[in-house]
Amino acid sequence: MIRNTFIVLLLIAAGTCFAQSNNPQYDAQLAQKLGADDYGMKTYVMAFLKDGPNRVKDSVARNELQMAHLKNIMRLANEGKLIVAGPFLDDQPIRGIFIFNVSTVEEAKALTETDPAIKAGSLVMELHPWYGSVGLVEAFHLHKKVEKKSVAD
Secondary structure, three states: HHOOOOOOOOHHHHHHHHOOOOOOOHHHHHHHOOOOOOOOOEEEEEEEEEOOOOOOOOOHHHHHHHHHHHHHHHHHHHHHHHHHEEEEEOOOEEEEEEOOOOOOOHHHHHHOOOOOOHHHOOOOEEEEEEEEEEEHHHHHHHHHHOOOOOOOO
């Protein structure tokens, strides 16, 4: 009985070891370059862009502020600090999201303070630490290859 129990436990342990084998496609250099943990993940900061207290009513001023906001997005993306940005399309108080390539909310807050729409009070940002795929870091570089026109032009 003890022998059979030992054999069963040994088989379970062996199966567990095989189930946790390494990914044959794993690229250690790329993982290190992108800052991946063992699961191919890292910490980012996600921002929800919400209506601010000073929404601009005048269409010309609103368009100018939007263009300045978009140029700031492009600057942050080019610096590698912002890896995902985009609006929601349902015209609700939460206007869009950012995913910052920083590990602390404090770093992300400092970056949000460079945004003209935040400075004007047209938008406010709700910041949250977020754990996601390190592959997102490469999204901006891929986007540059498929973007025919820049939204900031």
